[in-house]
Amino acid sequence: MFNLAFIMRTKGSRSRRVATSALFAALTAAGAWISIPFFPVPLTLQTFFIYLAVLILGRYAFLSQAIYIGMGLVGLPVFARGMSGYGVLVGPTGGFIIGFLVGSLVGGVVIDVGGRSNFAAIASLLACAVCVFGMGWVWLSCWLDWNFSLALWAGVLPFLPGDALKAGLALVVWKKLPYWGV
C-alpha cells in the first residue's frame, strides 16, 4: 500500500498532491518547534523540511510554502519561536520567510527541469538555499540601514554550516525513501 509511486507521481494524482503539500506545510510549521542546540545558532528543522519538500514535490513545494505563510498570517504560531502574524513577515527576519517561498519555487523548477537526477537534486538544493539566504540577507540589511556586511555576519554566515548539514540529510532521506518503503 505504501509505495514510492505515491511520492514520485505527485503530478498524477490530484488528491495525493493536495495531501502531500498540506503535509509539508504542516511539517515546515512543526520543524520550527524542533530545535537542536548547535553552535553558534540553534538549528531548527524548518529548512530541512523545505529542502525535502523541494526534492519530493518539485515545483509544488511552492504551494506548501505559500500555505505555510498563510497559516502564519492567520495567526497560528507556526513561525520560529512560536510567533505568528503579519509583523513577523514584514519584520527584520521576514526576508527568510519570503525566501522560503521563492527558494521552494526556484529549487522545485530546477529539479523538475533537471529530471530528478542526483545532479539536478544537488543543483536544486543549492538554488533553494541561495534564494532563502539571499532574500534573508538583503531584507535584513534593509532593516539595518543597508549595512550588508553586518547582515551577512549576523544573519547568513552562522547558519551556513548547519544548513549544509541539513541539505545533506535531506538528500540522504530522499534517496533512502524507497528503501523504507514509503
Added chain:
Amino acid sequence: MKAFGFEYKRGTSVIHKLDPRSKLIYTILFTILTVYFVNPLVLLLVLLSSVPMVIVAGVSKRWLRSIRGSLFFIAFIFVFNLIGMFWTTGSVADAIFISISMSLRFMALISIFSIFFLTTSPEDLTQSMVQLKIPYDYALTFNMAMRFVPTLSREAQIIMDAQRSRGLELERGNIFQRVRNYIPVLIPLIISSFRRAELVADAMESRAFGATKRRTSLYVLTMGGKDFLFIFCSLAAFLTFLSIKILLGIQ
C-alpha cells in the same frame, strides 16, 4: 508544544457573523490608510478606531496578546528609525516624530489584521477563498495543513518520548553527536507522516474527490444587510480620513 492551537475561538458577536469578504474590504481600506498617512495623530486615530470593534467582538484579551507579541518588533522599529533619522537629518524632534509614527503605523496594521483573523473561522475563510475564485485545491490544502499541524507536533512529541524510553539521550555528546541523536526522531516522523498523508489521499479519493468538474457547496456565504452596512461604514471612514488630508493638508 502545548500552546499549539488555533487563535480562533468560536464567537457569536456581530463581527463574527459578518461575511469574511466584507471584513476583507475593511482590512484593505484601513491598510491603505495606515500606509498613506505619516502623521502620528491620524495613525493613532486609525488604531483607536479598531478598539470599539475589538470590544464588540469580545476578543480584547487575544487582541492585546497579539499586540504584546509584536512589542519586540515595535521596539526594533522605534530604535532603528530614531537612530537612522537622527543620523540623516540631525534633528532630534524629526527623529522622534518619525519613530513614533512608524511604530504607530505598525501597531495599527497588526490591530487591523488581528480583527480579521480573530473573528473569522477557518471554515468560513476556506469557503470565502473558494467564493473569491481561488482554486478549491489551494483552499483545501490550506484547511488540511491547519489540521495537520497539531497532529504532527503531538506525533513528534510521542516519538521523542518513545525513543527516550529506549535510552536515547537527545542532549548528549558533542555537536555532531547531538545532531545525529535527532535522526531516530526524524526518520519515524517522516515515514509516519507520509503514511498519514497517503491515508488522507485514499480517504479523499474514496469520497470522490475530483470526480466532478464543478463542485457545489452545502453552505454558501451570502452578503446580508449587515455586511453592506459594514462596508458602507468602512468606506465612509476611509473617505473621511482622506478628506482630512485634502482639506487640512495633514500628511
